[in-house]
Amino acid sequence: MTEKGFFQFQQPEQAEEIDLKAELYKYLRYWYIFVIGAIVALGLAFLYLRYATPQYAIKSKVLIRDDKKGGDLLGGSALGDLDIFKSTKNVDNEIEVLTAVSLMQRVLTELSLQTSYYKPGRVRDAEIYGKDLPVKVIVGKLDSAAYDKSIVLRLQDGNLFELEEENEEGETIISTHKLGQEIKKPYGVFTVVNATGGSSSENLREVIVKFHDLRKQANYYNKELVIEPVNKDASVLNISLTAPIREKGKDIINKLVEVYNKEAVEDKNLIASNTIQFIDERLTYLTAELSDVEKDVETYKRQNELTDVSSEAKLYVESASAYSKQLAEFEIQLEVLSSIEKYLREKGSSYQLVPSSLSIEDPTLLGLITKFNELQLERERMLHTTQPTNLLVQNVNDQLANLRVNILENLENIRRGLLITRDNLRANMATFENRIQQVPLVERELLEIQRQQSIKQGLYLYLLQKREESAVSLAATVSNSRVLDPAMAGDNPVKPKKMLVLLLALMAGLGVPFAWIFVKDLLNDKVQDKKEVEKATRTPVLGELAHNKTGEALVVTKDSRSPIAEMFRLVRTNMQYAAVGKENKVILVTSSMSGEGKTFFSINLGASLVLTGKKVVVLGFDLRRPRLLQELDLPDGQGITNYLVSDKVSVDDIVRPVPAQEGLYVVGSGPIPPNPAELMLSPKVGQLLQILKQNFDHVIIDTAPVGQVSDAFTLAAYIDSSIYIIRYGYTFKSQLSLVDEVYQQQKFSHPMIVLNDAKKENGYGYGYGYGYGYGYSNLEEKKQKQKTI
Numbered sequence: 176m177t178e179k180g181f182f183q184f185q186q187p188e189q190a191e192e193i194d195l196k197a198e199l200y201k202y203l204r205y206w207y208i209f210v211i212g213a214i215v216a217l218g219l220a221f222l223y224l225r226y227a228t229p230q231y232a233i234k235s236k237v238l239i240r241d242d243k244k245g246g247d248l249l250g251g252s253a254l255g256d257l258d259i260f261k262s263t264k265n266v267d268n269e270i271e272v273l274t275a276v277s278l279m280q281r282v283l284t285e286l287s288l289q290t291s292y293y294k295p296g297r298v299r300d301a302e303i304y305g306k307d308l309p310v311k312v313i314v315g316k317l318d319s320a321a322y323d324k325s326i327v328l329r330l331q332d333g334n335l336f337e338l339e340e341e342n343e344e345g346e347t348i349i350s351t352h353k354l355g356q357e358i359k360k361p362y363g364v365f366t367v368v369n370a371t372g373g374s375s376s377e378n379l380r381e382v383i384v385k386f387h388d389l390r391k392q393a394n395y396y397n398k399e400l401v402i403e404p405v406n407k408d409a410s411v412l413n414i415s416l417t418a419p420i421r422e423k424g425k426d427i428i429n430k431l432v433e434v435y436n437k438e439a440v441e442d443k444n445l446i447a448s449n450t451i452q453f454i455d456e457r458l459t460y461l462t463a464e465l466s467d468v469e470k471d472v473e474t475y476k477r478q479n480e481l482t483d484v485s486s487e488a489k490l491y492v493e494s495a496s497a498y499s500k501q502l503a504e505f506e507i508q509l510e511v512l513s514s515i516e517k518y519l520r521e522k523g524s525s526y527q528l529v530p531s532s533l534s535i536e537d538p539t540l541l542g543l544i545t546k547f548n549e550l551q552l553e554r555e556r557m558l559h560t561t562q563p564t565n566l567l568v569q570n571v572n573d574q575l576a577n578l579r580v581n582i583l584e585n586l587e588n589i590r591r592g593l594l595i596t597r598d599n600l601r602a603n604m605a606t607f608e609n610r611i612q613q614v615p616l617v618e619r620e621l622l623e624i625q626r627q628q629s630i631k632q633g634l635y636l637y638l639l640q641k642r643e644e645s646a647v648s649l650a651a652t653v654s655n656s657r658v659l660d661p662a663m664a665g666d667n668p669v670k671p672k673k674m675l676v677l678l679l680a681l682m683a684g685l686g687v688p689f690a691w692i693f694v695k696d697l698l699n700d701k702v703q704d705k706k707e708v709e710k711a712t713r714t715p716v717l718g719e720l721a722h723n724k725t726g727e728a729l730v731v732t733k734d735s736r737s738p739i740a741e742m743f744r745l746v747r748t749n750m751q752y753a754a755v756g757k758e759n760k761v762i763l764v765t766s767s768m769s770g771e772g773k774t775f776f777s778i779n780l781g782a783s784l785v786l787t788g789k790k791v792v793v794l795g796f797d798l799r800r801p802r803l804l805q806e807l808d809l810p811d812g813q814g815i816t817n818y819l820v821s822d823k824v825s826v827d828d829i830v831r832p833v834p835a836q837e838g839l840y841v842v843g844s845g846p847i848p849p850n851p852a853e854l855m856l857s858p859k860v861g862q863l864l865q866i867l868k869q870n871f872d873h874v875i876i877d878t879a880p881v882g883q884v885s886d887a888f889t890l891a892a893y894i895d896s897s898i899y900i901i902r903y904g905y906t907f908k909s910q911l912s913l914v915d916e917v918y919q920q921q922k923f924s925h926p927m928i929v930l931n932d933a934k935k936e937n938g939y940g941y942g943y944g945y946g947y948g949y950g951y952s953n954l955e956e957k958k959q960k961q962k963t964i
Contacts, residue, residue, distance in 0.1 A: 197706075201696070208688040216684025220676050226298050229668035233424035235414045236405075236660035237432055239269050266410050269655070270402050273414070273435055279393035279400075281438075282430045288392060288423075289314055293383040300383055304423045308370040309379045310336070310354070314363065314386075321362035322388040328367060330380050336367060362386075396427060411659065421664035428662035436654035450645040454638045461638065465631045501600050509593050515544075516586045519579055540585045547578040702906045705930060711908070712915035717753070717898065717927040718746040720776070722934050728775060728806035729835055731782040740779075746929060747783040753927070754896065761864060761874045763890055763897040763923060767882035767910035771902040772931040774802045777877040778841075780898075785838040789872035792830060792840040796890065797879045798851035801844030807833055814845025819857045826866045840871070851879075855889045864893045882913050888922060897923035902931045 202209075272278065283289065290312045293300035310328060327339040334354045342348055352358055357366050363386070401415045414431070418424030554571045561568055702708060708716065721739045723730060731743045750759070764777045774795075781791040795803030796815060804811060809831060817824045833839040848854050867874045876894065878887035891897075899914050918926050 197704075201704075202689060202692055205688065205692055208691075209685055212688045213681055213684035216680040216687075217677065220680030224671060224673055224676055227671050228299075228302075228419045230417045230419055230670035231421045231424065231664050231667075232669045233416045233418060233421065233428055233662050233664045234660070235428045235432065235658065235662040237412045237414060238657045238659050239266055239410045239412060240655050240657075266404055266412070270404075270412065273402050273412075273431065274397055274400060276390070276393045276397055278431070278434060278438070279397050280389050282427060282434050283389050283392050283396070285434065286426055286430055287311075287314070288427075289317065289387050289389050291385045291387060293385065294379060295381055295383060302420060303379075303382075304420045305426075306422075307379075308382075310367050310382060311370045312384050313366045313368060315357070315365055317363040317365075317386060318361070319388070321360075321386040322391075323385070324362060325383055325385045328382045328384060330382075338367075400431075414662075417669060425662040425664055429658075432656065432658055436656055439655040447645040451642055454642040454645065458635065458638055458642070461631055461635045465635055468631055506597065509590060509597070512586050512590050512593070516583060516590075519583055519586075537585070537589050540582065540589060543578055543582045543585055547575065547582060550575050550578065700908055701904050702901055702908055702911070702930075703903065707908060708901060708911060708914075708928060708930065711911035712918060712928075714899065714914055714918040714926050714928050715753075717929050718742065718749050719930040719933045720746070720772075722932050723775070728808075729778055729782060729833075731779045731786070732836065733786060740783075743779045743783040744786075746780065747787070750896075750927070754925075757895075759895045760868050760872065761876065761894045761896075763876045763878060763887065763894040764900065765878045765887045765897065765923075766880045766900040766902070767906055767913055768880045769800060769883070771880070771900045771906055773797075773880070773900050774806050774877050776898070776900055776929060776931065777875045778803070778806060778839075781839050781873070781875050782836050784873050785836055788838075790838050790840075790870075791873045791875065792842060792867055792871045793875045793877060794842045794867075795844040796855070796876050796886070798844050798848055798854065798886065799879055799884065801847070803841055803877055804843045807835075807841065809833075809841070809843070812843065812845075814843035815863070816845030816848050816854065818845075818863060819854050819859050820848070826863060826870075830867075842867075852884070852886055852889075855886050860890070861893055881917070882910055891923050894924050896925040896927065899926055899928050900931055901928055903933055905932065 292303050292308055294303050309330060324340075327337075329337040329339065331337065331351075335351055336354065337349055337351055338358070339347060339349045340360075352367065355366060355368050357364065396416070399417050402412055405411045405413055414428055416424050416428055418427070550571055554568060554575065557565070557568050557571065696703065705716065705719065720742045723739055725737070725739075730737060731740045750762075762780075764773050764780070766773050774797075777793050781793045784791045793803065794815065795801050797803075798816060801814075804814075812831070813824055813829050815829065818826065818829050829842050829845070830840050831842070833841055864874060876890060878890060881887045897917075899917065901911075901914070914926075914928065917923055
């Protein structure tokens with residue numbers, strides 16, 4: 176008989192499908208946990224919302240001066256052109272300045288926020304601020320030991336109050352003080368005064384005061400502070416802060432902008448003051464240097480007899496030119512004189528006319544030459560009428576001779592005068608030429624001195640201008656920003672968000688149980704449902720058995736209609752259907768380990784077969800841990816061990832009827848042998864089974880678990896089919912590989928699986944009638960489902 180022929184219901188392998196309905200039911204069976212989780216979570220959420228401190232959003236809008244982005248606060252002001260009022264602020268840098276911890280520390284210091292005030296409450300203390308304060312604590316000095324320390328002030332009549340605090344040993348100390356009295360403690364010095372405009376002491380008689388570390392407070396508020404530009408092209412910043420007290424948050428933001436502007440002005444004034452001081456020092460030094468240079472110019476001009484180098488150089492050139500022209504004229508006159516003298520001294524010129532004196536303007540010489548020429552002309556006329564020897568002619572000749580001598584003497588006198596004048600002219604011209612040659616050197620030296628003067632004078636004027644600009648900057652308190660919208664608080668709190676908290680609480684209330692179930696199933700290494708078995712092995716599943724709530728070993732009787740009894744009947748039907756037309760007398764029942772219900776199944780399977788009119792015997796072949804007789808409350812007696820070791824014991828001696836079920840017989844294991852494995856290899860085992868097959872319709876063998884010992888495998892040759900018991904929540908998933916190994920390697924004939932101890936958490940009863948199986952335990956239904964697929 177082939178396995179395929181024996182198991183007609185075996186289905187072809189198909190792709191695994193996820194049964195969403197089954198997965199959902201896996202969680203729905205724990206519905207009460209989800210309900211409890213949701214109720215607890217929502218309850219905690221309501222408590223949280225009831226006592227949580229509401230947080231409000233406070234926002235402000237500020238314009239930062241940035242000329243590149245059109246943030247000039249001066250607009251068309253007359254001072255707008257001054258360098259000191261031009262801004263090249265970088266918005267990103269200014270955001271970093273506004274979020275600096277040191278800036279926030281200064282804000283908190285100026286607002287005196289190193290102390291917080293609380294009104295006592297039944298569950299939590301509520302913080303109070305501003306006009307709600309009956310008193311204020313003015314801190315003079317705080318030690319680090321005061322940080323996070325709380326004191327209680329109880330107001331009394333007559334400007335008195337009680338101060339309650341704990342010392343280092345945890346003891347409560349109460350002392351009485353007057354308002355306005357300086358209080359000195361080891362952790363600090365402070366004074367308690369009436370708050371101006373605060374609540375009267377009749378409304379609030381007890382105040383809790385808590386001291387803070389300003390650095391930590393600054394870090395806290397900086398984390399809550401959000402500063403961002405409205406867009407990338409604008410220099411307008413949105414400043415927002417989340418705070419439990421609206422007035423306090425508004426004061427912090429407004430003070431932050433105020434301190435930011437104040438520090439910017441202080442920095443600017445400090446720079447201006449230092450600049451003015453530096454410029455004054457430089458001006459004093461430059462004044463002395465400029466005076467020295469001007470004196471050097473004066474001394475140099477005096478030494479070189481200069482007023483204006485350019486004008487005097489021009490005058491020198493003009494004078495030299497005039498001297499040169501005069502000198503040329505005198506040279507011409509000397510040449511003329513030389514010509515006339517030469518002419519008069521030449522032979523044959525005694526009675527010739529003397530040439531004109533040309534450019535020589537000497538009256539005496541001109542008169543002598545004129546008279547000489549007149550006498551020459553008169554002599555010429557006389558010679559036309561008289562003889563050269565005539566006394567008149569001789570007289571004229573004598574006059575001409577005298578005149579010649581006089582002319583020559585006059586020429587010599589004029590020559591000497593011209594030579595003297597010419598030498599003087601040459602000397603003067605040489606002086607002027609020397610002065611002209613010295614002009615470039617003088618001009619260069621004077622230019623160098625004047626350059627020094629010009630540089631120092633320009634620097635002096637520049638420093639004077641900058642000093643005036645710095646003085647204007649010091650006088651003008653122009654801030655870096657302009658507040659467009661002062662700090663304003665929203666009417667409704669932004670934290671906690673009621674609907675979000677409730678939604679998250681509901682999600683947590685449902686999610687935690689879901690996660691618990693998921694992790695529980697994930698970490699569970701026991702078989703939980705039928706799909707895990709089908710996934711791990713191709714061994715056919717014969718059916719499922721419900722959990723036995725009665726505690727009885729024999730649950731299948733003629734009149735029983737319990738769910739588990741019906742499940743055994745269903746398994747019986749499936750087994751008969753699987754082996755229809757085939758012999759299935761010897762049935763072996765085994766499992767992976769003890770406690771999975773082999774004996775319970777064997778007894779009730781036999782009982783269910785008896786109800787069909789069959790004669791059935793159940794063998795207790797678990798020779799190591801026999802339980803068959805104990806489960807049926809039968810006394811111990813001879814059993815299989817006795818039959819195998821003794822030839823005197825017959826089969827009839829060991830077979831016993833079950834009183835509670837007619838037609839059902841059992842064979843106990845007998846005494847526990849020292850060598851059960853070797854004993855089961857005895858040939859008498861086959862003889863025993865052969866005899867029983869002849870006398871009974873079915874022989875059911877309850878064997879030892881194959882996952883612990885190999886005893887059951889010795890019976891493989893005698894059986895017609897085998898049933899492997901897997902118990903939900905008890906059999907390890909790792910042991911399913913053993914089931915598959917038995918099936919794949921055919922260690923047993925026609926193995927089948929029965930799933931025992933099914934409960935609701937294992938899916939029992941899901942989707943089908945109560946007590947009539949789970950999934951496709953009914954093989955007829957399973958076959959029809961396969962055809963549909």
